[in-house]
Amino acid sequence: MKRGAIQSMFAWILMIIIGSVFILFFVAFISNQRAASDARIGSSLINHVDTVLTTTKVAPNAFADIEIPKAKFEFVCEEDLSLYQLYGKGINKETPFDVIFSPDILEGRHLLAFTRDWHVPFKVMNFLYVTNDAVAYYFFDDLDNAGMIEDMYGYVHDNVTKEIINVGQQPVNNNYDKIRIIYYQEYAGEEYPLIMFPEGEIRELKDRQVTAVVIRQVQEMTDAHLYGQVLFYEKEGNTWQEKGSSSYFTTPMLLGAIFSENKEMYECNVRKAFKALQMQAWMQYDRIARIQSQYDDEGNFCGALLDPCLFMDDEDYGAENDFDVPDCIGNSYHDFADEGPTTDTVAGLYEHYRFVIAMNTDLLRGNCAVIY
Amino acid sequence: MKNRQALSSSKKAQIKFGETIAIVVVFIVLVFFGLIFFGSTQKEGIQEQLREKVQLDAVSVVKEVSNMPELHCSIAQVEELNCIDITKFASFKRLFESDIYGNQANMSYIHYFGDSKIYYTQVYPAGEPGEVDDEGNPVEHVLWDNHIDENTESSDEMQVPVVLHNPVTDRRAFGILFVKVYSRSIE
Incomplete structure (x- = not known):
């Protein structure tokens, strides 16, 4: 072969190698930019949702209709992991301390969020409820529920898809992704009647699309608005299958059970609320013990009206102080919050709730510093 | 004669090859400058986004703090807007320093307050004992x-x-x- 031909061939090979390197470089660059752009869009969507949820959650009784490009959001609440994320994209926002009651997956162009504040009776925090227009909430009114079903229906924000189902009516399926049915059972001793699965088109839906929550009065004379039991059910064929029970304290927490996907997600959020309550109990104890000490030093009768032991006992307080530490006996808000949502703890919380209301009323009458 | 022709054709080829290399080098240099320009544009964009985020975070923290039940004044069981109960403020501050709840409180509230400084100063009545320092400046009551x-x-x-x-x-x-x-900040 001639030298010129070899050189020409060599030049061509060199050009091909360099060209390939450039093409590979630009392909990698473009695909990198594309991945970055996807991440940026996902991240700005999560940031947008986060900004609206943050703004919503700080105000009591607030509502937000968040318009989003069609997306699938997943809400997770487990013992060591709490977040919401764009499903399958790996872009998330951690929510280790926010109480967000929601279904596990929400898909669509809207997210609906509203808040209710949780008082015990002093305010602890706002609960956030997130859903969308593809989830329907049906409240079964069997006329024997002391107004509980109507009250809970009214407590859900009006922009949420909800309906009261009277005796003889059946829930309809307007192509909803999920249907949650809410029942109420008043106290019935040991044996509660079986919850019958509704007739009609709801039976044609897939099992995972239909769930129920039963609100149960735990004792004859108790007000189910204040505390009680909730049972979680899932559709299995044309019957209800019980998937566990839990307890609630006051209607915002009960509403949490109605909006939670299942018992596990509900209790995970309740534990977060109880952790916040424990810190509030610490602050209430610290504040009230100091105010009491100040009143006592001044010989002011208001000191005798205050009881810091309702909130926490002296051993759990464990901080340096310049006041006389009260000798506390018995359970406190702190202890109840430690035990989680059981029938006993919510009944105990209710007792303290009444004591604090009475104490606050006395403080108001005496023109003293109030608790809430 | 033949040798001279071969030499001249080899030189021509070398020149051509040199030209090719030079073009490739110039091209690489242009791409390199292009990437630097692209990078700096991106960096400016990111810095701008970061500035916006810091401002948004500040607004978000202000909203959080202004609406916290931990600080609210309660008058006859009604929460008063834009009012700080200074006894609640003091207990809230002590919570972060407490042995038992200090860590939990810091871990919880960092989620809301992040990397920030939150404090108040009293402006009226001015100059009260405990509200001004030795130089006459208002005392900063720092929560976080x-x-x-x-x-x-x-x-x-x-x-x-x-x-x-x-x-x-x-x-x-x-x-x-x-x-x-x-x-x-992004360097």
């Missing part, structure tokens, strides 16, 4: 100060006028709540 390191940018200080209420003496004063958010 999480300054990640020296090389950080901060947002403009956001200021919210508040009522400061002492429920024991039922005394009211006027103050300003300050919120400053820090963020790492």
